[in-house]
Amino acid sequence: MENTKFMNKAKTYLNDLRLNITTGTISHVTHRVTGIAFVIFLFLHIFTLSSVFRGPEAFEDALLVYDSPLGRSLEFALMFAVSIHLINGVRITIIDFLNLSQVHKRYFWISFIVFSIIVILSVAVFFRIF
Amino acid sequence: METGKGRALSWFIQRITGLILGFGVMFHFLMFHYFGYKVGLTFLEARDRLISPGWITFYTVLLGMAIFHGMNGLWGIFSDYNLKRKTKEQIEFLLYLFGFILFIVGGFILIRFNV
Known part of the structure; x- marks a missing residue:
């Protein structure tokens, strides 16, 4: 009973999103999804580092787990997620504090351009172009 | 939707911690993955940093703010x-509990390098 209610709510939510794809909904959803991912990551991060309780060797072994193609890719994904959340967060704060909600779309595109620059730079760093 | 002083304060602190975390996380990430880039971090390198009270303070503040945010x-x-009052109270309890556990474990990790 509760489950179907939840499913219906989720369906309505997704349908509303599908019908209203604007700069506002895009930044709202990405901000939430990346934010929830960070809380999960925080648990993983502290779990990894807690291997220090089992001694220096265990600590270094635990960190080497992330020195794999999957680990590097996840690190890269984390960097993108942090950039999205950070830039969008700055945008929200500027709009909130300076009462700029009338021009929030322009700010979305500015933050999108900043994000694109970060992506290009970090891809260059990742593949050791410079 | 909730209204009132608690909600406004939560909104405000969320913005402030967000801005401070922005600088802190950028620094944290660049330090490990760009400026000091190499494969793997050794225990001794981590201890070299975490032996100083300044770094411990920095990480404690970063940890606390990240958990709060x-x-x-x-x-x-x-x-x-618009959850039911009881559900909301249970969720709040869980969030406090998770935050507390993360902070305690994280704090013990930070001082563990000194021993």
């Missing part, structure tokens, strides 16, 4: 959905 953010998401 995360848990307050999750609370903000839940409070958007």
Whole structure:
């Protein structure tokens, strides 16, 4: 009973999103999804580092787990997620504090351009172009 | 949707911690993955940093702010959905509990390098 209610709510939510794809909904959803991912990551991060309780060797072994193609890719994904959340967060704060909600779309595109620059730079760093 | 002083304060602190975390996380990430880039971090390197009270303070503040920002953010998401009062109280309890556990474990990790 509760489950179907939840499913219906989720369906309505997704349908509303599908019908209203604007700069506002895009930044709202990405901000939430990346934010929830960070809380999960925080648990993983502290779990990894807690291997220090089992001694220096265990600590270094635990960190080497992330020195794999999957680990590097996840690190890269984390960097993108942090950039999205950070830039969008700055945008929200500027709009909130300076009462700029009338021009929030322009700010979305500015933050999108900043994000694109970060992506290009970090891809260059990742593949050791410079 | 909740209204009132608590909600406004939560909104305000979320913005402030967000701005400070922005600088802190950028520094944290660049330090490990760009400026000091190499494969793997050794225990001794980590201890070299964490032996100084300055770094321990920095990481403690970063940890506390990240946990607060995360848990307050999750609370903000839940409070958007008009949950029942009891459910909301249970969620709040869980968020406090998770935040507390993360802070305690994280804090013990930070001072563990000194022994």
